[in-house]
Amino acid sequence: MSTGVDNGQVEADLAAFLNERTGEQWPGDRDLFADGGLSSLFAMELVVHLENTYDVTVAGPDLQLANFRTVTAMADLVQRLREAR
Template sequence: MGTSTENASVEQQLLSFLEERTKTPWTPDRDLFADGGLSSLFAMELVVHLESTYDIMVAGPDLQLMNFRTVNAMVAMVDRLRQAAGE
């Protein structure tokens, strides 16, 4: 697992990115899709953002809605993919 400091940094960066792009404040556990924060087009933009910002590849089984529903879910996915890449 990544350090809590690394994960907190990813969380803050994602919250800032989402707020800037949607003009809406978000909390780490708020459902982005249920609350109308994300469209399918924005979800793809988010995948590109995650890949380019955190040097990860989101593909195959990782492209599931559950990995993008909340900032917490995205932080966990980024952490998992970074760990897998480091192995």
């Protein structure tokens, strides 16, 4: 479990995870949905990955598409959830 990681490191870790799972590079601003990087099943796997890796809970209003559209958006979500604890 990662703790105390800055937003840039979260972005790098998420990009590496996505690269490993999809075989493609995912810069911070690349739209995962528009570019075919995420299916609905993989999106759920990604939620579980964020929760397990960064010790956050993604629920309710945080499950909106905008929070998962890009690597940067997901890193921002992780930071926001950590700060809310």
